[in-house]
Amino acid sequence: MDFGFNQEQELLRNTARKFLENECTSEFVRARMAEPAGVTDAFWTKLAEQGWLGLIYPEECGGTGLGFVDLTVLMEEMGRAVMPGPFFSTVLLGGLAIFEAGSAGQKKEWLTKIAEGQAKATLAFTEPNARWDAGAVTAAARESGGKFTLNGTKLFVLDAHVADVIVVAARTREGKRPEEGLSLFLVPRGARGLDVKLLPTMDQTRKLCEVTLHDVAVGADALLGTKDGAWAPLARVLDRATVALCAEMCGGAQRVLDMTTDYAKIRVAFGKPIGSYQGVKHRAADMLVEVENAKSLTYYAAWAVDENVPEAPLAASMAKAYVSDAYRRTAGAGIQLHGGIGFTWEHDLHLYFKRAKSSEFTFGDASYHRERVAQLINL
Amino acid sequence: MDFTLTSDQQQFRERVRSWLKSKIPAEWKALGSTEVPRAEAYDFLRRWQKQLHDGGFIGVTWPKEYGGQGLTFVEEMILHEEMALQKAPPMLNVLGVGMAGPTIIAYGTEEQKKRYPAKILSCEEIWCQGYSEPNAGSDLASLQTRAVRDGDSYVINGQKVWTSLAHMADWMMLLARTDPDAPRHKGITYFLLDMHTPGVTVKPLKQITGDAEFNEVFFDNVRVHERQVLGGVNNGWAVGLTTLMYERLALGFGLQVRLRIALESMIDMARRVEKHGRVVTRDPVMRQKIAQLWIDTEALKYTGARAITRLLKGELPGPEASTGKMGWVETHQKLQELAMEIEGPYSQLTKGSERAIDGGVWQYGFLRSRANSIEGGTTEIQKNIIGERVLGLPKG
Numbered sequence: 001m002d003f004g005f006n007q008e009q010e011l012l013r014n015t016a017r018k019f020l021e022n023e024c025t026s027e028f029v030r031a032r033m034a035e036p037a038g039v040t041d042a043f044w045t046k047l048a049e050q051g052w053l054g055l056i057y058p059e060e061c062g063g064t065g066l067g068f069v070d071l072t073v074l075m076e077e078m079g080r081a082v083m084p085g086p087f088f089s090t091v092l093l094g095g096l097a098i099f100e101a102g103s104a105g106q107k108k109e110w111l112t113k114i115a116e117g118q119a120k121a122t123l124a125f126t127e128p129n130a131r132w133d134a135g136a137v138t139a140a141a142r143e144s145g146g147k148f149t150l151n152g153t154k155l156f157v158l159d160a161h162v163a164d165v166i167v168v169a170a171r172t173r174e175g176k177r178p179e180e181g182l183s184l185f186l187v188p189r190g191a192r193g194l195d196v197k198l199l200p201t202m203d204q205t206r207k208l209c210e211v212t213l214h215d216v217a218v219g220a221d222a223l224l225g226t227k228d229g230a231w232a233p234l235a236r237v238l239d240r241a242t243v244a245l246c247a248e249m250c251g252g253a254q255r256v257l258d259m260t261t262d263y264a265k266i267r268v269a270f271g272k273p274i275g276s277y278q279g280v281k282h283r284a285a286d287m288l289v290e291v292e293n294a295k296s297l298t299y300y301a302a303w304a305v306d307e308n309v310p311e312a313p314l315a316a317s318m319a320k321a322y323v324s325d326a327y328r329r330t331a332g333a334g335i336q337l338h339g340g341i342g343f344t345w346e347h348d349l350h351l352y353f354k355r356a357k358s359s360e361f362t363f364g365d366a367s368y369h370r371e372r373v374a375q376l377i378n379l
Numbered sequence: 380m381d382f383t384l385t386s387d388q389q390q391f392r393e394r395v396r397s398w399l400k401s402k403i404p405a406e407w408k409a410l411g412s413t414e415v416p417r418a419e420a421y422d423f424l425r426r427w428q429k430q431l432h433d434g435g436f437i438g439v440t441w442p443k444e445y446g447g448q449g450l451t452f453v454e455e456m457i458l459h460e461e462m463a464l465q466k467a468p469p470m471l472n473v474l475g476v477g478m479a480g481p482t483i484i485a486y487g488t489e490e491q492k493k494r495y496p497a498k499i500l501s502c503e504e505i506w507c508q509g510y511s512e513p514n515a516g517s518d519l520a521s522l523q524t525r526a527v528r529d530g531d532s533y534v535i536n537g538q539k540v541w542t543s544l545a546h547m548a549d550w551m552m553l554l555a556r557t558d559p560d561a562p563r564h565k566g567i568t569y570f571l572l573d574m575h576t577p578g579v580t581v582k583p584l585k586q587i588t589g590d591a592e593f594n595e596v597f598f599d600n601v602r603v604h605e606r607q608v609l610g611g612v613n614n615g616w617a618v619g620l621t622t623l624m625y626e627r628l629a630l631g632f633g634l635q636v637r638l639r640i641a642l643e644s645m646i647d648m649a650r651r652v653e654k655h656g657r658v659v660t661r662d663p664v665m666r667q668k669i670a671q672l673w674i675d676t677e678a679l680k681y682t683g684a685r686a687i688t689r690l691l692k693g694e695l696p697g698p699e700a701s702t703g704k705m706g707w708v709e710t711h712q713k714l715q716e717l718a719m720e721i722e723g724p725y726s727q728l729t730k731g732s733e734r735a736i737d738g739g740v741w742q743y744g745f746l747r748s749r750a751n752s753i754e755g756g757t758t759e760i761q762k763n764i765i766g767e768r769v770l771g772l773p774k775g
């Protein structure tokens with residue numbers, strides 16, 4: 001048994017931290033917040049050069065073939081830097097959907113482009129009903145003459161405005177259960193009848209879109225994998241993306257704890273550093289306990305999805321339920337213990353506080369995942 | 380990262396599993412599963428621990444020459460996991476196995492190491508921990524019990540309090556002041572005290588549970604030979620801290636297991652109890668609370684596993700190691716509160732009432748759990764330690 005990271009993983013962590021400290025500074029993040037794209041071409045190219053865009057894809061698709069535990073390390077560092085841009089949507093949603101559901105040809109074409117930095121992708125799954133289970137999907141795909149016509153509204157779609165291809169989940173058939181009759185389609189940027197609207201968001205480092213499909217016509221080659229059989233791969237994508245998000249959240253929470261303890265050592269009130277007061281010290285200790293537990297559940301979930309063990313969905317839900325609460329509370333406590341300065345736009349704390357909030361409600365919040373845990377333990 | 384076991388470890392797991400399956404006695408069910416040994420179970424638990432020892436399933440990480448099995452923390456963890464799965468009875472000599480034994484192995488003379496640890500494991504000799512005094516609890520270094528040298532012996536006078544199991548213990552880990560003029564931490568010595576020595580008086584104290592599990596212990600000119608000193612005269616603080624470190628490790632394993640057993644039993648109860656006109660496990664709010672406890676329990680387990688990984692790799696304990704006790708306390712108290720909430724008005728009924736759910740074991744567990752955040756270092760003190768030693772915040 002070994003519940004730790006190996007040397008290569010520690011090396012990846014160091015590399016990523018250095019890279020992001022140089023390339024993804026607070027100024028960079030804030031500049032990206034202020035503009036629609038959320039990313040620059042130069043930055044994207046550097047991510048490709050580092051090999052991170054293809055980190056988890058197989059070598060025959062232009063990737064590095066590493067696993068989710070390796071990815072965890074990278075995600076933690078990205079969370080630590082509140083990295084903006086379409087990395088998550090491209091690598092862990094659009095790309096991963098293609099990887100899990102696509103044919104060999106589709107994988108090779110798209111994943112190679114993604115790994116090289118030539119294409120961005122996303123997944124359009126959620127709708128105004130704001131569900132995360134299979135019942136979320138009401139968008140319809142009508143088949144006629146080997147072609148499909150898509151209609152529906154997708155909401156909370158990450159980075160659709162910069163995506164070269166949107167993987168759209170739609171119903172090809174009304175099944176007895178919501179998990180039946182789902183299919184995935186590759187819809188290219190600028191398709192006729194496709195409308196993408198960027199939405200103003202509280203967390204400006206995450207760009208969310210509303211995607212409407214009005215009689216969007218695609219060919220049979222746009223069908224990703226098998227018709228009516230999309231739920232199994234989709235469920236795997238959602239579990240994996242959830243775990244990756246948890247890792248990102250852990251990285252952010254750890255950074256908040258670091259900033260807060262650093263500040264508590266130097267900020268003086270009543271003649272002493274505030275960290276010497278138990279009101280501050282004990283709250284910092286509570287933060288540490290939560291952050292460490294959050295990591296433990298996340299690391300275990302990363303291992304579980306990597307190995308595809310039967311309890312992987314349970315592990316993913318346990319992690320998301322815990323980490324959602326832990327990051328929100330840690331970020332809130334971070335602001336509190338900074339006093340007035342923590343409430344300013346200038347200080348970075350609010351970037352983490354807002355990222356904690358957006359992440360909390362991405363892929364299901366704590367109560368959604370607690371209920372899923374209840375089901376998975378046969379309660 | 381790898382959670383798979385070697386074939387040896389897998390074999391160990393299977394051996395433990397089949398052994399426990401055949402050995403956990405039916406009478407245990409009747410006594411009920413609470414997380415601490417209660418008086419009516421003492422005889423039974425003594426026999427149980429003896430059996431564990433005969434099977435080689437206790438002290439597995441201790442060196443072979445001192446009665447252990449010379450295995451690693453992985454086997455220890457496997458053992459505890461299996462015990463949780465099979466709802467095995469708790470250990471009676473928990474202070475001996477968790478603290479006295481490892482401390483003696485770390486600091487003892489060869490003679491001491493040959494004399495004490497094996498009998499701790501077999502439960503032939505029960506140990507208690509004589510640290511706390513009326514005026515020295517959290518601030519342990521202010522303890523006043525005196526040990527004055529007289530020839531080749533020491534004469535002990537003073538008082539301990541809250542001493543668990545002292546009423547049935549054969550030996551005590553005793554901290555006493557040997558040099559009153561030295562700085563507080565430097566004049567303390569760690570003694571291995573025979574509880575049957577003349578001048579030792581034990582007075583049980585009744586707890587909020589109604590049980591008398593801890594005691595006052597009075598020392599009136601108690602003579603202890605100098606070979607009973609552990610780890611050197613005036614070195615008791617360092618030795619005592621080692622004990623506390625082992626206590627935390629033992630907590631990490633043992634208590635985690637008891638927590639899992641309690642959780643499974645609570646879920647089992649929830650399936651049998653109705654609330655708002657439906658079975659508790661169908662109530663969406665209660666499902667949320669039970670699931671959260673499940674998650675918290677798993678989190679503690681994996682945080683413990685991370686700490687063990689560091690130990691196995693020979694690294695220093697990381698931040699995750701210090702959070703174990705506090706995390707356990709919070710989760711366990713939450714669990715006991717939830718058990719009461721599940722029972723609703725039935726939570727008012729205790730042992731003796733035919734209407735009491737599960738014969739009233741949960742009422743005892745609920746009351747007993749209040750001590751968790753006090754015994755073994757209060758939660759406030761744990762937070763000071765985490766804040767200062769792990770996060771590096773300045774002392775108050």
Ligand SMILES: Cc1cc2nc3c(=O)[nH]c(=O)nc-3n(C[C@H](O)[C@H](O)[C@H](O)COP(=O)(O)OP(=O)(O)OC[C@H]3O[C@@H](n4cnc5c(N)ncnc54)[C@H](O)[C@@H]3O)c2cc1C
Binds near residue numbers: 267269338340341
């Ligand atoms: C939105 C907003 C509007 C404001 N408007 C005004 C205004 O109009 N006029 C004005 O004068 N001020 C105003 N303030 C300032 C406000 O009163 C201070 O921010 C507040 O008193 C805290 O002081 P500080 O920011 O210096 O934090 P600090 O005093 O540095 O405190 C930092 C942290 O340490 C904790 N701490 C400090 N001392 C102790 C201790 N002894 N024990 C335990 N914990 C301790 C604090 O609780 C806090 O969590 C405003 C603040 C905000 C956020």
Ligand SMILES: Cc1cc2nc3c(=O)[nH]c(=O)nc-3n(C[C@H](O)[C@H](O)[C@H](O)COP(=O)(O)OP(=O)(O)OC[C@H]3O[C@@H](n4cnc5c(N)ncnc54)[C@H](O)[C@@H]3O)c2cc1C
Binds near residue numbers: 507
């Ligand atoms: C069931 C049970 C079994 C026990 N078994 C044993 C045993 O076998 N052997 C043994 O030696 N002892 C035993 N103890 C004693 C236990 O270790 C002490 O109760 C504990 O260390 C606290 O000491 P105290 O009771 O004197 O409380 P105090 O130290 O007086 O503390 C009172 C309150 O003040 C808080 N406090 C104290 N100092 C600080 C500080 N610096 N900062 C913030 N808060 C502070 C404490 O957290 C607590 O809430 C047992 C206790 C219980 C409840």
